Each structure stands twice: as structure tokens, then as C-alpha cells.
Amino acid sequence: MDITIIAQALIQGLMLGAIYGLIGLGITMVYAITGLLNFAHGDFMAIAMYLCLALFTHFNMDPYLSSLIAVPALFVLGLMVYHFLFRRVLKAELLMVVQLTLGMVFIIESSLLLTFTADYESVPNILHAVRFSLGPLSVSGSYLATFLVGGGAGAALYWVLQKTDLGRQIRAISQNKDAATLMGINTTRIQMIVFALAIALLGLSGSLTTSILTMEPYMGLELTLFAFIVFVMGGVGNFLGTLVAGYLLGIADAMGSLFIGGHLGAMVPYGLFVLLLLFRPQGILGAK
Amino acid sequence: MLVSVQDITAGYGSVTVIKNISLEVDRGEWVAVIGGNGAGKSTLFRVISGLVRPRSGKIYFEGRELTALPPHEIVNKGIIQVPEGRMLFPKMNVIDNLLLGGRNRRARNNVNESLKKVYDLFPILEKRASQEAGTLSGGEQQMLATARGLMALPRVLLLDEPSLGLAPLMVREIFNSLQILNKEGMTILMVEQNVVVSLKNAERAYVLENGEIVMSGSSKDLINDDRTKQAYLGI
Amino acid sequence: MGKQILFVASLTMLLVAALGITPVVAVDPVKIGCHGAFTGKYAAYGMSTLHAVRYEVAKKNAEGGIKSLGGAKIQLIEMDNATNAKDSVANHERLGTNPAVLAVIGPCTTPMSQPVEPIAARYRLPTVHSITTLDKIFEHGNEYVFTVSVLASRYGATYASFMVAMHEKYGLTLNRITMAYPDNDYGISVVDGFKKGMKKAGFDKNIVLDLPFNWKSKDLSPIVLKIKAAKPDFHLQVAYFADGKLYHDACYNLGFHPWQVGGASGFNHPKLWKTLGEKIGGATIGNKKTFAYDMAAFDLPNAGRDAWTKGFTAKHPDITVEMNLLLGAMAARFVIEAIEKAGKRDRTAIAGALHSLTLEKDDPRDLAGTYKKPGPVWMRNGKPNSYGYIAQWEKGNGRWSKKTLFHPLMGMLAVPKAFR
Numbered sequence: 001m002d003i004t005i006i007a008q009a010l011i012q013g014l015m016l017g018a019i020y021g022l023i024g025l026g027i028t029m030v031y032a033i034t035g036l037l038n039f040a041h042g043d044f045m046a047i048a049m050y051l052c053l054a055l056f057t058h059f060n061m062d063p064y065l066s067s068l069i070a071v072p073a074l075f076v077l078g079l080m081v082y083h084f085l086f087r088r089v090l091k092a093e094l095l096m097v098v099q100l101t102l103g104m105v106f107i108i109e110s111s112l113l114l115t116f117t118a119d120y121e122s123v124p125n126i127l128h129a130v131r132f133s134l135g136p137l138s139v140s141g142s143y144l145a146t147f148l149v150g151g152g153a154g155a156a157l158y159w160v161l162q163k164t165d166l167g168r169q170i171r172a173i174s175q176n177k178d179a180a181t182l183m184g185i186n187t188t189r190i191q192m193i194v195f196a197l198a199i200a201l202l203g204l205s206g207s208l209t210t211s212i213l214t215m216e217p218y219m220g221l222e223l224t225l226f227a228f229i230v231f232v233m234g235g236v237g238n239f240l241g242t243l244v245a246g247y248l249l250g251i252a253d254a255m256g257s258l259f260i261g262g263h264l265g266a267m268v269p270y271g272l273f274v275l276l277l278l279f280r281p282q283g284i285l286g287a288k
Numbered sequence: 289m290l291v292s293v294q295d296i297t298a299g300y301g302s303v304t305v306i307k308n309i310s311l312e313v314d315r316g317e318w319v320a321v322i323g324g325n326g327a328g329k330s331t332l333f334r335v336i337s338g339l340v341r342p343r344s345g346k347i348y349f350e351g352r353e354l355t356a357l358p359p360h361e362i363v364n365k366g367i368i369q370v371p372e373g374r375m376l377f378p379k380m381n382v383i384d385n386l387l388l389g390g391r392n393r394r395a396r397n398n399v400n401e402s403l404k405k406v407y408d409l410f411p412i413l414e415k416r417a418s419q420e421a422g423t424l425s426g427g428e429q430q431m432l433a434t435a436r437g438l439m440a441l442p443r444v445l446l447l448d449e450p451s452l453g454l455a456p457l458m459v460r461e462i463f464n465s466l467q468i469l470n471k472e473g474m475t476i477l478m479v480e481q482n483v484v485v486s487l488k489n490a491e492r493a494y495v496l497e498n499g500e501i502v503m504s505g506s507s508k509d510l511i512n513d514d515r516t517k518q519a520y521l522g523i
Numbered sequence: 524m525g526k527q528i529l530f531v532a533s534l535t536m537l538l539v540a541a542l543g544i545t546p547v548v549a550v551d552p553v554k555i556g557c558h559g560a561f562t563g564k565y566a567a568y569g570m571s572t573l574h575a576v577r578y579e580v581a582k583k584n585a586e587g588g589i590k591s592l593g594g595a596k597i598q599l600i601e602m603d604n605a606t607n608a609k610d611s612v613a614n615h616e617r618l619g620t621n622p623a624v625l626a627v628i629g630p631c632t633t634p635m636s637q638p639v640e641p642i643a644a645r646y647r648l649p650t651v652h653s654i655t656t657l658d659k660i661f662e663h664g665n666e667y668v669f670t671v672s673v674l675a676s677r678y679g680a681t682y683a684s685f686m687v688a689m690h691e692k693y694g695l696t697l698n699r700i701t702m703a704y705p706d707n708d709y710g711i712s713v714v715d716g717f718k719k720g721m722k723k724a725g726f727d728k729n730i731v732l733d734l735p736f737n738w739k740s741k742d743l744s745p746i747v748l749k750i751k752a753a754k755p756d757f758h759l760q761v762a763y764f765a766d767g768k769l770y771h772d773a774c775y776n777l778g779f780h781p782w783q784v785g786g787a788s789g790f791n792h793p794k795l796w797k798t799l800g801e802k803i804g805g806a807t808i809g810n811k812k813t814f815a816y817d818m819a820a821f822d823l824p825n826a827g828r829d830a831w832t833k834g835f836t837a838k839h840p841d842i843t844v845e846m847n848l849l850l851g852a853m854a855a856r857f858v859i860e861a862i863e864k865a866g867k868r869d870r871t872a873i874a875g876a877l878h879s880l881t882l883e884k885d886d887p888r889d890l891a892g893t894y895k896k897p898g899p900v901w902m903r904n905g906k907p908n909s910y911g912y913i914a915q916w917e918k919g920n921g922r923w924s925k926k927t928l929f930h931p932l933m934g935m936l937a938v939p940k941a942f943r
């Protein structure tokens with residue numbers, strides 16, 4: 001196969017991978033400090049995307065502009081969901097958490113369905129019809145923006161985690177919650193902020209991808225599944241690993257459909273996931 | 289009295305672990321709570337730090353009630369615990385561990401001086417500054433745990449089994465440092481299974497058995513008490 | 524307080540149940556089931572069918588009911604499967620075991636329809652689907668299942684005869700033909716029909732790329748790269764809405780604009796314009812080398828449809844007349860006609876009557892306008908004898924609309940943009 005074709009597919013894979021990483025990062029953050037998995041994770045991204053759709057439909061607002069609304073809105077939503085629901089199951093049985101978050105999936109999906117119908121939707125943004133080329137290779141503006149902003153957000157978050165007091169607090173809670181408490185860290189507050197940040201991150205991912213992905217009310221669980229895969233592949237709770245796993249998954253996706261195609265090609269990312277579980281169960285970069 | 293524990297009963301779930309415990313620590317004092325494994329010593333400390341809510345009883349710090357405060361507020365008041373098993377942040381380097389120790393409201397403006405001070409006290413930590421805490425030796429880890437506690441500018445330092453799992457030489461080194469601190473005016477409340485070491489260092493001690501205080505007095509008196517000798521000193 | 528509410532609630536339930544089983548008319552009514560996705564994901568499809576069926580039943584009852592059964596009124600039993608195949612099966616079982624139910628309309632959409640096929644056979648229950656397209660359902664020798672929609676394989680046949688027509692009439696070369704399709708039952712059926720059609724015309728050897736893809740992909744660039752590398756003279760893209768959008772995005776991004784025909788929703792859905800935006804839409808689906816499958820030819824005259832639309836709109840001014848509504852109405856009409864024709868309350872006789880229904884040329888009952896050949900409505904096994912159209916997006920007065928170009932049985936109906 002022509003090398004430019006492979007290179008082109010590789011680029012697309014990387015672009016998509018940035019999104020997977022960003023979505024997975026939220027799961028990793030929440031897990032790291034609460035030890036809980038949120039099955040409704042992807043559905044919050046769906047909420048963000050539909051918010052962009054509504055803003056576009058009613059005010060003709062570009063999704064990039066909408067992110068200025070979607071990100072804070074999702075942050076506040078995250079605060080509320082944490083305060084009124086998630087907080088209450090922190091010490092509960094795992095099954096309770098699964099039930100609660102799956103319940104949220106159902107509620108969100110049904111509400112989206114009632115409000116927006118099951119039709120596929122998608123909102124173009126200013127960069128959607130812009131192409132950037134480099135020799136024989138080209139990339140769509142909205143993909144590039146997603147890659148850059150998504151990668152940038154991932155890097156920024158990584159910097160926050162590694163270099164700031166908030167990041168140190170988050171890492172402390174994830175390594176030993178009781179000890180963190182004894183350092184005078186208000187763990188409840190940090191958990192709430194991190195949960196909301198993870199949801200706000202989905203606000204960003206959602207706004208970035210309204211032109212790339214088609215949305216439908218039931219899209220959330222699939223996104224959650226991808227997030228879980230990235231989360232495990234990256235080495236449960238490993239922030240950098242999650243980002244790397246996102247890119248790997250994106251590339252595996254692209255290569256799978258380029259070289260194998262069809263259902264079998266679509267299995268390549270999952271195959272990679274299973275192989276990794278078998279031969280490197282601690283994840284790409286190891287567990288936290 | 290700096291710390292006054294009054295009639296505390298606490299436990300986990302339906303199990304009561306400590307019953308009607310009262311004790312006091314005065315400013316500048318070094319007080320020990322001794323007792324065998326499972327007596328409820330750590331539980332008592334967890335109650336003081338607010339990690340476990342008592343069923344009944346009250347705790348006062350400088351005459352103000354602590355019992356209803358959330359744990360981080362208790363830390364902000366200067367009640368600093370160095371927990372059993374050290375509970376370091378193993379994937380963080382030494383300096384990050386220390387910085388976390390010094391981030392409470394009272395201590396955060398003093399971080400640089402505190403850092404200098406703990407490095408003076410435990411010079412090895414400065415050498416290990418960028419090493420992950422989980423990779424330190426047992427003695428170094430205990431030093432780091434203690435140093436991390438000191439970074440918080442404690443007004444009372446709660447030490448849960450500082451000698452646990454350490455070689456005798458190391459124990460001596462740690463306690464030497466603690467003595468320096470105490471001489472400088474640091475109030476210490478310490479929990480230990482190692483009765484000899486405790487009674488040698490602390491001025492007073494309480495003896496905890498099955499969650500109840502069965503004896504208390506000055507270390508000198510307790511060392512000479514027949515019951516203590518039999519039960520704890522193996523004499 | 525809680526107990527009171529419970530009491531009132533149970534009382535209400537009892538009341539509802541009691542009303543439900545009280546006979547509404549003195550003469551035994553003819554019962555027809557209508558079940559489908561009235562809520563849930565595919566509710567839009569299900570409700571379209573239901574609106575049309577209710578309308579037809581009410582009309583027939585107002586005209587005096589089933590004459591051959593002494594003017595028996597039709598009673599519609601409506602059941603919702605909430606877009607859930609399991610509920611669809613349960614509903615069908617219940618209708619099947621109720622001997623008073625003579626036929627069923629729906630369930631619409633393929634995932635709900637496929638699992639009820641054996642139930643229809645077991646209870647000999649005539650089951651007329653409205654918008655189910657899957658060939659497989661009708662290939663088990665089951666005399667009791669029917670659909671009104673054009674079948675997937677006929678989509679493929681339409682693509683094939685369109686390509687050949689473009690070759691013969693406008694001299695387009697067909698030396699390198701490529702095809703990409705979702706690798707599911709639907710995509711495979713379409714492509715099978717296409718390959719058969721191309722074989723008949725002697726072009727099957729020229730298919731140089733047979734590319735199934737995962738229709739849930741988040742990015743179709745790799746697929747487009749492969750198609751582009753195959754350098755097609757003419758490309759067939761089978762596409763749902765979502766993968767169609769991704770396909771067009773990728774084509775635009777990679778600067779690939781071949782002669783191509785594709786469908787259905789991924790090429791013909793009006794919403795694509797909002798989704799792709801004017802610039803990308805104009806360069807892809809609006810391109811003069813791109814053609815779209817379209818089941819309905821709303822721009823062509825159809826007296827039957829116009830009359831029906833008038834009657835329906837008078838009653839339901841708020842409901843837009845679209846393809847699914849028309850197919851629902853056709854299904855209802857055929858069922859009612861078959862019962863009338865059978866003249867007895869017998870499921871097998873009604874199934875036989877359905878099989879014997881015929882359409883004239885330009886029959887006013889052909890609301891969708893897809894049967895262009897006089898003869899039986901259904902071939903053996905309940906496959907409808909119908910084809911869709913090929914259309915092209917055209918911009919007029921600043922708005923994009925579809926112009927119908929081709930029907931397999933009528934040939935070219937208009938000149939494509941590129942050759943005007």
C-alpha cells in the first residue's frame with residue numbers, strides 16, 4: 001500500500017485518538033480520587049454536544065464559541081451531580097455505584113431523546129470546511145483543532161497534576177486518601193472539583209467534536225466504553241498512560257479499517273486492548 | 289490544658305473499640321499512650337484527628353471543642369498526626385510529600401523555613417529530595433513521615449507508633465530528634481507498643497487495655513509499677 | 524396517605540382495564556393489530572406508521588366498515604414496543620394468540636421486524652411491515668409476512684441499472700467500479716442486488732473494489748483513502764446518515780470527488796445540508812458527479828398521493844406527509860382491502876387475499892410511487908415488486924432540492940446536471 005495513504009490514515013488516527021484520550025482522562029481523574037467508575041461519563045459529553053446543537057439552532061452559535069458556555073455549564077452540572085448523587089455512593093457497594101450511574105445513563109438518554117428526538121445530528125463549525133495540506137497529506141481544520149486543543153488540554157491538565165498545589169492534592173488523595181486528609185486537604189471539596197473538572201472536560205470534548213461525530217441520544221454508552229478501554233489500557237489511574245492509550249486506540253482504529261476493514265477491522269482496537277490485558281495487564285505505562 | 293479528651297467512646301459499625309476514654313496533654317508535655325496490639329490506640333488517634341466520629345464524648349483543644357470539626361479544620365488548628373505505617377504518598381518524591389505536609393492554613397506561609405528546619409533535623413531527606421517516597425528505606429520513611437508532620441507546624445504532634453518496624457539504631461535516631469523537638473517546646477502525644485522506649489522518653493503515660501484506660505501516671509511511677517512490669521516490660 | 528394513593532391508583536387501573544375489555548360496538552368488530560416503536564429511539568418511524576394506520580382505519584369505519592363482513596367495524600389494537608425487539612416479540616405473541624386479531628400492521632423498522640417473522644408463521648398471522656427493507660425476512664418460505672417498502676436488494680438493482688444507463692446514455696466509462704457498504708445485513712443485501720444487476724449487464728468483472736466497512740466507525744478516512752487508491756470510474760457508496768456524513772467529510776478533506784451514486788439517508792437526507800454545511804455539502808452531495816438514491820419522487824406527479832395528502836392534511840394539518848407515513852397508509856389499505864376481499868374472518872384466507880392483490884399502471888393506491896409495473900403487489904414470499912429512484916441535488920432560488928432523474932423501469936427521466 002502507498003506510504004502516503006498509510007501516513008494519511010495515521011494522521012486521522014492521531015486526531016481521533018486525541019479525543020479518546022481526552023474522554024478517558026475524565027474517567028481516570030474520577031477513578032483516581034474516588035475509586036469509582038461513572039457509567040454515565042459519555043452521556044455528559046452527549047449533553048454538551050446537544051447543548052451546542054441547541055445553541056446553534058436557536059442562536060446560530062458556532063460550536064467553538066459554544067464551548068465558552070458548555071464548559072462552565074458542564075462544570076456546574078458536574079458539581080451538582082457530585083453533590084446530590086455521586087457523593088452519596090462513595091462508600092457504598094460497587095453495585096450501587098453501577099446502578100446509580102447506569103440510572104443516570106437512562107435518565108440522560110431519555111431526556112435527550114424527548115428533547116431532541118432520535119435523529120442523527122451534527123453541527124459544522126468555522127473550521128469544518130477548511131483544509132490544511134502538507135504535500136500529499138491533508139487534514140481538516142476541525143480535526144486539527146480537536147487534536148491541538150484536545151492535546152493541549154491534556155497537556156495542561158497533566159501540568160496541573162504534576163506542578164500545582166491542586167494537582168498535588170489530587171495525587172495525594174489518589175495515593176492515600178486518609179493521609180491526604182491528615183495533610184489538611186478537604187478531600188470532599190477536591191473530589192467534587194475533580195469530578196466537575198472531568199465533566200467540564202467533556203464539555204470541551206463535546207464542543208470540539210460536534211462537527212466530527214454525529215450525535216444521537218444513545219451515543220453516551222459507546223463513548224463510555226471507549227473511555228473505559230483507554231482508562232484500562234493506560235494503566236488504571238495513570239494520567240499520562242490514558243493520553244497515550246487514546247492515541248494508540250485512534251491509530252489502531254485507523255489502521256484496522258485501512259488494512260483489514262469491515263467488522264474485523266473494527267475489532268482491531270478491541271483486539272489490541274485484549275492483547276494488552278493479556279501481556280501487560282498493568283497497562284501501557286503501568287498502574288498509578 | 290492544651291488537649292483534653294473527655295469520655296470518648298468510638299468504634300466501627302456496631303463494634304465499640306474504645307470506651308469512655310479521657311486524657312489530657314499540657315503544653316510542652318510529651319505524653320504516651322501504651323497498650324498492646326488491637327487495644328484501640330490508633331482508633332483513639334483517628335478520633336482526635338476527626339477521621340472517625342465518636343459515639344459520645346468530647347475533645348477540646350485550648351478549651352475549644354474539636355469534635356464537630358471536619359478533619360481538615362482540625363489540621364488547620366495545628367493538631368497534626370503522623371499516622372501508623374507512615375502513610376506516605378509513595379509515588380511522589382520526598383519534596384512533594386513535604387510540601388503536602390506544609391500546605392495547611394497555618395503552615396503554608398512558612399514552607400521555606402520549615403523545609404530548612406526539617407532538613408537540619410533529618411539531613412538524609414535533603415539528599416533524597418527528588419526520590420520517590422516509596423523507594424526509601426524504612427527508617428528514612430519514618431523520618432519523612434515525621435518531617436512531613438513537622439512541616440505542618442504542629443501545635444501538638446500525634447505520633448502513632450514511630451518505632452514500628454525500625455531497627456534499634458534507627459529507633460534511637462528518631463527519638464533523639466523527637467527529644468530535640470520536645471526540648472524546643474513541641475507538645476507530643478505518642479502511641480506506642482514499645483513500652484520501654486515510651487516510658488524512657490515520655491513524661492507521663494496512659495495504659496490502654498481493650499479500649500479502656502486502666503492506669504495512668506508519670507513514666508517513673510509506671511516503670512516501677514508491678515503490674516506494668518509484668519504485663520508490658522516482661523520483668 | 525401512601526395507602527390512599529395506592530388505593531386510588533389500583534382503582535383507576537381496574538377502571539381502565541374494565542373499560543378496555545368492554546365491547547365498544549355491538550357487532551363483532553374486526554380486530555387488526557398495529558404494533559411498533561411508538562416510543563424510544565425509532566419512535567418517529569413508529570408514530571408515522573401509527574398516524575397513517577389510524578387515519579385509514581377511521582376512514583374505512585366512517586365509510587361503513589368491512590362490507591363483505593356485514594359492515595363490521597375495524598378495531599385497532601395498538602401496542603408499543605418502545606423500540607425494543609423483545610417487546611416486539613412479546614406483542615406479536617399476544618396478537619398471535621388472540622384469535623380475534625386477523626392481521627397485523629408493523630412492527631416497523633427492521634430490528635423490530637426480523638424477530639417476529641417466525642411468530643407470524645407459527646400463528647399464521649398476516650403481518651404487513653411498512654418500512655422494513657431487509658430481504659432476509661422474506662426468504663424463509665413464510666407466506667404470512669409482507670413489506671411495503673422497497674427492499675434493500677432492489678436499492679442495489681437500482682444503483683446497477685442507473686450506472687449502466689449512465690454508461691449507455693452519457694458514455695461514462697465503467698472499467699473500474701468500486702463499492703463500499705456497511706458490513707451488516709442491509710449493506711450486504713444492497714450490494715448483492717447491485718452485483719446481480721451488474722452481472723446481468725456484463726459489468727461485474729469491472730468491480731475492482733468490494734469494501735465493507737464498520738458502519739459505527741468514527742472516521743471513514745481510511746475507507747475513502749482505499750476507494751481513492753482504486754481510482755474508480757464510478758463508485759457506489761451505501762450509507763446511513765451518520766456514516767454518510769463521515770464519508771462526505773472525508774471525501775472533502777481528501778479532495779476526492781468521483782462519479783458516484785449512493786444512499787439512502789447518507790445521500791438523500793435534507794438534514795445533510797445542515798450537518799455538512801453549505802461548503803462541504805456543495806462539494807460532495809451537491810456535486811454534479813454525485814447521485815442519490817431516493818425512494819420517494821416527490822417532484823414527480825402522483826395523483827393518488829396528492830389526493831391522499833389532501834384528505835390526510837385536512838384531518839391532521841400538523842403532521843408532515845413524508846415517505847414513512849405513505850408506506851404506513853399503503854400497508855393499512857392493503858390489509859383492509861385483503862380482509863374485504865377474503866370475506867371471512869380467517870387469517871389464511873386474508874394472507875391469500877394479500878398475495879392476490881394487484882396494482883394497475885399508475886395505480887392511485889401506489890402512494891409512494893415505487894411500483895411502476897402493473898401486476899401483483901407482492902412477489903412470492905411477500906417481497907414487494909417495487910423500486911426506488913435516483914435523484915440529484917439541485918440548487919434553485921438559493922435552496923437545495925432533489926430532482927428525480929431515473930427509475931429502473933422508466934429509465935432516464937431527466938438530464939443530469941453534468942450533461943445539460
Ligand SMILES: Nc1ncnc2c1ncn2[C@@H]1O[C@H](COP(=O)(O)OP(=O)(O)O)[C@@H](O)[C@H]1O
Pocket residue numbers: 300305323324325326327328329330331332
Ligand atoms: N477500619 C476498621 N474497621 C473495623 N474495625 C477496625 C478498623 N480499624 C481497627 N479496627 C479494630 O479496632 C480494634 C482496635 O484497633 P486499633 O485502634 O488499630 O488498635 P491499636 O492501634 O491499638 O493496635 C481492633 O480490634 C481492630 O480490628
Ligand SMILES: [Mg+2]
Pocket residue numbers: 329330331372449
Ligand atoms: Mg495501631
